[in-house]
Amino acid sequence: MISIGELARRAQCTVPTVRYYESIGLLPKAQRREGGHRAYDRADLARLNLIRRCRDCDIPIERIRELVSLSEGQRLCGETVAFFEEQRRVIQARIDALKELDLTLSLHLQSCRSNCLPNGDPCEIFDQLQA
Numbered sequence: 001m002i003s004i005g006e007l008a009r010r011a012q013c014t015v016p017t018v019r020y021y022e023s024i025g026l027l028p029k030a031q032r033r034e035g036g037h038r039a040y041d042r043a044d045l046a047r048l049n050l051i052r053r054c055r056d057c058d059i060p061i062e063r064i065r066e067l068v069s070l071s072e073g074q075r076l077c078g079e080t081v082a083f084f085e086e087q088r089r090v091i092q093a094r095i096d097a098l099k100e101l102d103l104t105l106s107l108h109l110q111s112c113r114s115n116c117l118p119n120g121d122p123c124e125i126f127d128q129l130q131a
Helices: 004-011 015-023 042-056 061-072 077-114 124-130
Strands: none
Touching: 004 015, 004 042, 015 042, 042 061, 061 077, 077 124
16 A cells, blocks of 8 residues: 555656545545555556546546546457547647647748838738737
8 A cells, every 4th residue: 555645656746636536536535544544556556647648648537537437347449449549539630720820820920021020010910810
């Protein structure tokens, strides 16, 4: 059995993070020692590592709940693959949106650099954004 501080250290997160995941049910309620202190085992550490790595992959909490339930079942590869394919689609859509945003900002900057900046005129970006 390990303390909450040791669990957090091993999972590379903070004690408040562990408490939060426990409070929302992603981690099971900790066992308690005689003094009332939380005590965790290897299964708790494994689940916390799963949760942390999912968060590192930008998977939302509610989706992590789904994955945790998959991990507790038969661990069918097809379901797991479908889960991560969906997450990749979400990430790809965000990447596409960011590329479009980058292009838009580049066009605004190019317009400013070629038109108003050399002449000392008022910045055209404001006019473009307000139109």
